Amino acid sequence: MTAVHTTDAAVPTNNSSAPRRAAPGGAPRRRGSTFDRLLPYLLLAPALVAILWLIGWPVLSVLVTSFRKLNLRELTRGEVVWTGLDNYTEILGDPAFWVIAVRTVVFTALVVLVSVLAGLLIALLMRQISTGVRIVLQVAMLLAWAMPLLAATTVYQWIFDQQYGILNKTLVKVGFDSFAGYSWFSTGTSTLAVTGLLIVWQAIPFLAFSLYAGAIGIPKDQYEAAGIDGASTWQTFRAVTWPELKPLLLMVTFLSMLWDFKVFTQIWAMRKGGPDGGSTTLPVYQYLEGISKSHFGVAAAVSVVMVALLALLTVQYLRRLVRSQEGEL
Amino acid sequence: MKTKKVSANVVALVVALFFAFPTYWMVATALKPRKDLLSSGYDLVPFSVTGSNFATAWAKPGFLTALGNSLLVSLGAVLAAIVVGLLAALALSRMRFKGRKGFVMMMLVAQMAPFEALLIPMFLMMRDLDLLDRLPALALIYFAVTLPFCAWTLRGFVNGIPLELEEAAMVDGCGRWGAFRRVTLPLLGPGLVATSVFAFVTAWNEFLFALSLINDQAKQTLPVWLSGFQSAFGTDWGGAMAASALFTLPVLVFFLIVQRKMVTGVTAGAVKG
Numbered sequence: 071m072t073a074v075h076t077t078d079a080a081v082p083t084n085n086s087s088a089p090r091r092a093a094p095g096g097a098p099r100r101r102g103s104t105f106d107r108l109l110p111y112l113l114l115a116p117a118l119v120a121i122l123w124l125i126g127w128p129v130l131s132v133l134v135t136s137f138r139k140l141n142l143r144e145l146t147r148g149e150v151v152w153t154g155l156d157n158y159t160e161i162l163g164d165p166a167f168w169v170i171a172v173r174t175v176v177f178t179a180l181v182v183l184v185s186v187l188a189g190l191l192i193a194l195l196m197r198q199i200s201t202g203v204r205i206v207l208q209v210a211m212l213l214a215w216a217m218p219l220l221a222a223t224t225v226y227q228w229i230f231d232q233q234y235g236i237l238n239k240t241l242v243k244v245g246f247d248s249f250a251g252y253s254w255f256s257t258g259t260s261t262l263a264v265t266g267l268l269i270v271w272q273a274i275p276f277l278a279f280s281l282y283a284g285a286i287g288i289p290k291d292q293y294e295a296a297g298i299d300g301a302s303t304w305q306t307f308r309a310v311t312w313p314e315l316k317p318l319l320l321m322v323t324f325l326s327m328l329w330d331f332k333v334f335t336q337i338w339a340m341r342k343g344g345p346d347g348g349s350t351t352l353p354v355y356q357y358l359e360g361i362s363k364s365h366f367g368v369a370a371a372v373s374v375v376m377v378a379l380l381a382l383l384t385v386q387y388l389r390r391l392v393r394s395q396e397g398e399l
Numbered sequence: 400m401k402t403k404k405v406s407a408n409v410v411a412l413v414v415a416l417f418f419a420f421p422t423y424w425m426v427a428t429a430l431k432p433r434k435d436l437l438s439s440g441y442d443l444v445p446f447s448v449t450g451s452n453f454a455t456a457w458a459k460p461g462f463l464t465a466l467g468n469s470l471l472v473s474l475g476a477v478l479a480a481i482v483v484g485l486l487a488a489l490a491l492s493r494m495r496f497k498g499r500k501g502f503v504m505m506m507l508v509a510q511m512a513p514f515e516a517l518l519i520p521m522f523l524m525m526r527d528l529d530l531l532d533r534l535p536a537l538a539l540i541y542f543a544v545t546l547p548f549c550a551w552t553l554r555g556f557v558n559g560i561p562l563e564l565e566e567a568a569m570v571d572g573c574g575r576w577g578a579f580r581r582v583t584l585p586l587l588g589p590g591l592v593a594t595s596v597f598a599f600v601t602a603w604n605e606f607l608f609a610l611s612l613i614n615d616q617a618k619q620t621l622p623v624w625l626s627g628f629q630s631a632f633g634t635d636w637g638g639a640m641a642a643s644a645l646f647t648l649p650v651l652v653f654f655l656i657v658q659r660k661m662v663t664g665v666t667a668g669a670v671k672g
Contacts, residue, residue, distance in 0.1 A: 107496070109490070109494065110490040110494040110496040110499070111490075111496070113486040113487060113489055113490035113494075114486070114487050114490045114491075114502055116483045116486060116487075117483050117484065117486065117487035117506075117546060117550055118487075118502075118505075120483060120542065120543060120546055121505065121506075121509045121543075121546065121547065124539065124540070124542075124543035125509050125512045125517075125543055125547075127520075127524070128517040128520035128521055128524065129512070129517065129520075131520035131523065131524070132516070132517055132519055132520045135519060135520060135523065145523075145526075192414060195407060195410060195411055195414070196411070198403075198404065198407040199404070199407050199408050199411045200404070200408055203408045203411050203412060203415075204411070206411075206412065206415050207411050207412075207414060207415040207418075209415075209419075210414075210415035210416070210417075210418040210419035211415075211418045212654060212655075213418065213419055213422040213651075214418040214419075214421070214422070215654075216600075216647070216650050216651050216654040217421070217422060217647050217650070217651075218600075218603060218604050218622070218643075218646050218647055218650055219604050219606065219622070220604070220606065220621070220622040220625045220626055220643075220646065221425070221625065221643035221644075221646045221647045222421065223626075224625060224628060224639055224640070224642075224643045225421045225422075225424060225425045225640065225643060226421065228424070228425075228428065228636050228639065228640065229421065229424060231636070234436065234437055234438075234439075234636070236424060236443075239439075239441055240441075243441055271417075271418070271421070274418075275418070328511070328513075332513060332515040332516070334515055334606070334607045335604070335606040335607065335622070338606070338607075338610070338626070339606070339626045353515055353516075353607075356516070356518060356519070357518065357607065357610075357611065360518060360519045360522065360611075361518070361522065361610075361611045366519050366522075366523065369518075369519050370519045370520070373516045373517065373518065373519055373520075376513065376515075376516040377513055377516045380513045380516065384508075384511045384513075387511070388507065388508065388511065391507070392507075
């Protein structure tokens with residue numbers, strides 16, 4: 071998903087330099103026939119129907135389902151049993167849920183922190199290096215970015231393999247003999263650390279590319295001015311780079327939080343949330359409750375908690391996005 | 400100053416190695432003979448090279464079916480999303496009408512929809528439609544996932560085409576449809592390609608719904624098939640890496656095709672801040 075999402079922020083503003091005339095509303099003003107007046111609505115109708123049906127309705131439905139008792143029994147019999155807030159009291163009263171919720175938040179925070187910071191450092195590094203090296207770096211990052219999630223997860227499992235993995239072999243070779251046959255997946259924390267590394271590895275390219283693009287957009291004369299004033303590297307960063315990059319940095323941080331909080335694929339494919347549920351996060355928990363155990367009502371309550379948290383972040387993100395594009399919508 | 404640049408270059412090359420290594424290791428492993436893989440020897444570069452892992456992966460039961468399913472579902476969903484998205488994009492970009500701003504906002508919000516958290520209602524909905532265990536369920540969901548993105552992105556590309564060109568064609572006697580077909584559509588080509596590639600990659604990668612809605616092995620998509628590789632391959636890491644490489648190949652080719660577009664897209668977006 072990452073690959074596509076990445077352009078959410080990027081491509082929409084693709085046309086910021088487009089001629090003003092082509093902006094919306096610039097169409098020839100022909101107060102024409104009824105057909106002409108209806109045409110935009112006709113063109114939008116299929117998209118509208120699809121969005122209301124396949125996005126709008128599920129959003130309502132998840133809320134409604136979270137107030138129902140809906141296990142396999144009720145589902146097969148087609149019974150509608152309302153339980154009020156029971157599903158919520160069940161999950162919120164379950165200490166295991168809180169362990170998973172806290173784990174998810176901490177995991178998301180760490181992954182976002184590391185990937186955004188690394189993305190920023192690489193973006194700044196890219197300005198300092200020769201063109202040839204930069205192309206090599208960009209191609210390398212493109213390879214990481216393009217690899218399908220499942221392929222990447224499989225490769226990481228192989229690299230971290232207990233017996234024949236190249237990592238353990240290398241560690242032994244350079245003298246850390248204790249890593250012979252070391253299992254990276256024996257605890258939840260260690261499993262999540264490997265999964266986190268995988269996510270960070272695939273997340274950095276987008277972040278670095280975006281921030282690099284933002285960084286080269288900063289006017290050169292500002293740096294020249296800083297140079298004349300005798301500013302040190304750190305001072306230049308504080309006074310010039312940071313304020314210019316901050317809005318963009320905030321945007322990509324919000325996007326990263328939204329994406330990383332929802333991660334299911336890599337965690338599930340790595341060890342199915344194990345060992346012993348030690349790497350289970352909220353999306354995995356939702357899947358286990360809902361699909362594996364057929365506790366649809368309880369799982370829907372988990373989903374609603376997730377949606378609520380994501381909605382908070384999304385509102386923040388969209389407010390910034392709309393503000394940054396004012397006049398172009 | 401000079402040493403500073405040299406050390407920056409060295410750091411950059413180390414970073415590049417970090418990003419490229421897994422891809423290299425995937426290919427290198429896929430090319431190694433089986434006996435070299437399960438040995439304690441240390442070989443960063445294959446001693447000898449074989450194509451047998453690819454043959455194994457290709458011949459594994461389910462691989463070709465899964466590949467076909469993935470292609471079918473992804474291409475079907477993307478085609479539909481591009482057509483429906485383009486219609487919406489044209490209205491949002493080229494026409495003025497009541498409620499336009501509302502539709503633009505809807506598209507923007509729909510793009511942020513947390514599909515992963517809609518697993519339960521989607522499952523129940525597909526069950527009601529009697530689509531569980533059937534590929535159209537996935538095609539429908541992937542269509543919904545990619546549609547807002549397609550509409551939004553294509554709107555950006557249409558905005559980038561000067562309206563004067565269309566007007567000129569209309570002055571020269573083209574109808575509205577003719578002007579669109581002869582002027583706008585050809586100019587939109589690269590945008591259409593880039594947008595479909597991104598949408599395709601999303602569908603190609605999707606795992607949660609493919610895992611939840613499909614039980615029948617004959618209907619599995621490639622990600623789900625690959626996730627079960629430990630049962631399919633055992634400790635045959637060569638075969639698993641070959642399958643991963645085959646899975647990666649189409650995406651890599653597409654990425655290289657639109658690579659320029661992608662980077663300029665990111666650039667243009669970022670300058671605004």
